[in-house]
Amino acid sequence: MVPVVLAAAMASAHGQDFDVRGFADFRLVSAAEETGWTQGGLGKTRYGGGDDSARVGAAAAVASWHPAPAWLAVADLRYQPQADS
Helix, strand or coil, rough: CCHHHHHHHHHCCCCCCEEEEEEEEEEEEEEEEEEECHHHCEEECCCCCEEEEEEEEEEEEEEEEEECCCCEEEEEECCCCCCCC
8 A cells, every 4th residue: 555655646746847048138339420321311320320328139038937747837028129210
């Protein structure tokens, strides 16, 4: 009887997996003084106007938790700034 109870207890044992992954894209920008083509100028750079600054390109994080064999929980966070207009 004891081996049957131990076998049943081992079969129901399950570890909980938790995982977090992510990335961040940071940029240092030193742009030319030319007016960008989106504002009617001849500039070909993405960041115009002569501004020197730090920018965030994008960031993301994903967390997953597997509490039981039949259950999975996932959270996904993303940040992507709008283009300058």
